[in-house]
Amino acid sequence: MARQWPLKPSFAGPNPASPTLRRYAPQSFRLAYIMATKTLSSAERSALMTYKVYILKCADRSLYVGCTNNLERRLSEHNNSKWGAHYTKIRRPVVFKYSESFKTLVEARRREKEIKGWRREKKLNLINSIK
Template identity: 60%
Template sequence: MKVFVYIVKCVDNSLYTGISKNLKNRLWQHNNSKLVAKSLRGKLPVVLVYSETHKTMGEALKRESEIKSWRREKKLKLINSLH
């Protein structure tokens, strides 16, 4: 099973970190659905700026928690490491 850990950039320039088994569908939900995460309300649309895959939900949850604990600057370094 593939589980994605992802970071999206919001319209207000904030960053949101999440996990999903279906990244494409989750991004659509963030931008088009009433099932939007509470922390994203009023910050739409979002744009995917980073993603990575993990083999298990447990691994993905640990990584999501790790990234969420970081300050913005460290998240930006991770995002910019792709470019």
């Protein structure tokens, strides 16, 4: 059975090489559409362009570190939908504990990787530092 992609592949040029094949619509298209069809305040616009690294506490007391550009949607996915990470899906409910904001995805991913490398005690100290 052939695999179904979310969007039909689009090709650049008459005879595409593999790097020109695009299977998914880039994030920037979604952002451009929102900005073109809606008048946003500067606060809303900057919120769309920020990325957050977050820490969740699972039902089994384990900690989950993730990265997103929409924290409310992602938390809902972790708790309710089939789109949540497998790790949190089997440890529901999860509770939000901490987040940091970054202007670029690269910065956010770098920080996420750093925090994921920490021991549990150091993550708990980070969570408790904001209280």
